[in-house]
Amino acid sequence: MISAEDVNGIVLYKDQDHSFIWLGADPEAGSGVVQTNQYLIIDHGRGILLDPGGIHLFARVVATASRYISIDRIDSIFFSHQDPDVSSGIALWLGITRAKIYVSSLWLRFLPHFGIVDQSRVVGIEDFGPSLKLQSGGALRFIPAHFLHSTGNFTAFDERSGILFTGDIGAAIFPPGKETVFVGDFDAHLPLIEGFHKRYMASGKAAAKWVRMVSALSPKMLAPQHGAVYKDASASRFLDWFSKLECGIDLIDTIYKV
Amino acid sequence: MISAEDVNGIVLYKDQDHSFIWLGADPEAGSGVVQTNQYLIIDHGRGILLDPGGIHLFARVVATASRYISIDRIDSIFFSHQDPDVSSGIALWLGITRAKIYVSSLWLRFLPHFGIVDQSRVVGIEDFGPSLKLQSGGALRFIPAHFLHSTGNFTAFDERSGILFTGDIGAAIFPPGKETVFVGDFDAHLPLIEGFHKRYMASGKAAAKWVRMVSALSPKMLAPQHGAVYKDASASRFLDWFSKLECGIDLIDTIYKV
Numbered sequence: 001m002i003s004a005e006d007v008n009g010i011v012l013y014k015d016q017d018h019s020f021i022w023l024g025a026d027p028e029a030g031s032g033v034v035q036t037n038q039y040l041i042i043d044h045g046r047g048i049l050l051d052p053g054g055i056h057l058f059a060r061v062v063a064t065a066s067r068y069i070s071i072d073r074i075d076s077i078f079f080s081h082q083d084p085d086v087s088s089g090i091a092l093w094l095g096i097t098r099a100k101i102y103v104s105s106l107w108l109r110f111l112p113h114f115g116i117v118d119q120s121r122v123v124g125i126e127d128f129g130p131s132l133k134l135q136s137g138g139a140l141r142f143i144p145a146h147f148l149h150s151t152g153n154f155t156a157f158d159e160r161s162g163i164l165f166t167g168d169i170g171a172a173i174f175p176p177g178k179e180t181v182f183v184g185d186f187d188a189h190l191p192l193i194e195g196f197h198k199r200y201m202a203s204g205k206a207a208a209k210w211v212r213m214v215s216a217l218s219p220k221m222l223a224p225q226h227g228a229v230y231k232d233a234s235a236s237r238f239l240d241w242f243s244k245l246e247c248g249i250d251l252i253d254t255i256y257k258v
Numbered sequence: 259m260i261s262a263e264d265v266n267g268i269v270l271y272k273d274q275d276h277s278f279i280w281l282g283a284d285p286e287a288g289s290g291v292v293q294t295n296q297y298l299i300i301d302h303g304r305g306i307l308l309d310p311g312g313i314h315l316f317a318r319v320v321a322t323a324s325r326y327i328s329i330d331r332i333d334s335i336f337f338s339h340q341d342p343d344v345s346s347g348i349a350l351w352l353g354i355t356r357a358k359i360y361v362s363s364l365w366l367r368f369l370p371h372f373g374i375v376d377q378s379r380v381v382g383i384e385d386f387g388p389s390l391k392l393q394s395g396g397a398l399r400f401i402p403a404h405f406l407h408s409t410g411n412f413t414a415f416d417e418r419s420g421i422l423f424t425g426d427i428g429a430a431i432f433p434p435g436k437e438t439v440f441v442g443d444f445d446a447h448l449p450l451i452e453g454f455h456k457r458y459m460a461s462g463k464a465a466a467k468w469v470r471m472v473s474a475l476s477p478k479m480l481a482p483q484h485g486a487v488y489k490d491a492s493a494s495r496f497l498d499w500f501s502k503l504e505c506g507i508d509l510i511d512t513i514y515k516v
Contacts, residue, residue: 034367034371054370054373055373056371057371083340083371084371085371088346110342112314113314113342114313114314144513146513146514152458199364199409200409201409256386
């Protein structure tokens with residue numbers, strides 16, 4: 001259960017120039033709609049939103065984000081991939097900010113199907129994953145996570161805080177009302193993540209490749225789009241588990257038989 | 259170029275009880291938004307829409323479909339997967355019809371992020387792919403196409419007409435203004451499909467598996483969500499090519515290097 005004082009967000013990292021904020025709990029969790037996390041980075045007084053979510057969360061996310069920053073100071077919005085829970089609010093966000101949207105170049109031609117979108121404000125991230133330089137001197141590095149699960153998929157590493165936003169990787173599906181902000185015991189958490197990762201992640205080869213890349217960055221926390229944040233031991237336990245997972249194509253004969 | 263007389267649709271199959279209709283060309287093709295095809299099956303006077311598309315096409319698709327059937331006679335809507343160009347119009351379609359939505363059970367919890375959705379009207383298709391019985395005696399068979407590209411993805415075989423709706427499989431990206439309704443020469447068509455299939459389709463193993471399943475049905479046409487319809491020789495040429503394709507995970511070292 002997430003406590004009442006945390007429901008409007010928790011600052012996961014903060015220094016003089018830079019903060020990384022979890023934007024609170026979704027009160028609709030438990031109603032059959034997958035619960036989502038949104039995150040806000042504030043760097044030198046300018047905002048970056050990570051996977052701000054779909055149409056039905058828009059009002060709540062605007063309200064929560066505005067407790068930390070004036071909405072017109074949000075310059076950048078990162079979408080890990082094209083799913084509705086990640087990005088269907090795109091037209092609304094373009095309407096109330098002057099932000100640029102960063103998303104895999106694979107989805108540039110698909111996003112306008114969410115509604116009217118000014119394509120000059122959508123920046124395609126190339127497959128290898130470039131970086132977004134921040135005023136404080138660090139960068140938000142777009143780390144490729146293709147096929148995990150989307151074919152054009154990115155995670156994002158905030159160098160200053162050491163927090164890795166992992167999108168759907170690390171996602172947990174909690175029983176209603178049992179959500180927590182942080183992962184406690186990894187072994188107890190495993191049953192909440194195992195089924196999702198085996199079925200939605202397309203290949204163990206891609207998983208191992210991603211773990212190799214992100215381990216080199218020594219992330220302090222893993223912040224997923226669904227479920228709880230991994231820190232300390234649970235972060236390394238998760239990476240170790242995921243690097244060896246058989247999933248998706250590896251198990252295709254158990255999904256359907258020909 | 260699609261002729262003016264075809265722009266409002268072409269009947270691909272028709273008998274006394276049953277028809278399969280391509281719902282015309284998207285006048286926005288060429289503006290940087292991926293062009294999409296919608297299809298309508300009419301069986302015993304009741305309608306089934308296949309991938310009716312995103313918000314920005316809604317008005318056109320309603321208008322075109324209503325040339326063939328009264329909108330309130332549409333009972334079923336099939337979504338091949340969760341992408342915005344396929345399904346972001348869900349709330350609008352639920353609003354103007356009493357139709358049930360059929361989509362992979364993997365996306366049930368995600369679709370409400372497109373907006374307000376009455377979940378009692380959304381039916382999850384289980385991974386192995388059941389069938390929708392039709393009044394004329396045949397069925398619309400949901401053929402699994404997981405990981406091609408979506409992790410929970412279906413194609414749909416209309417037994418009566420012998421037409422296989424292939425979703426993103428077989429998609430072509432035409433140069434603006436060069437769209438055709440049918441594939442002419444397969445070799446000339448190949449450059450329009452090759453790049454898309456290599457990058458968006460997650461694995462050759464999944465492709466070969468799908469081809470094995472659908473070849474057993476001897477489809478008369480392959481009707482994709484983007485690009486042109488394959489019939490006769492081009493359908494078998496496509497299946498043969500796709501069954502041997504290396505794509506996605508098979509080529510991951512060319513997409514990014516660690």
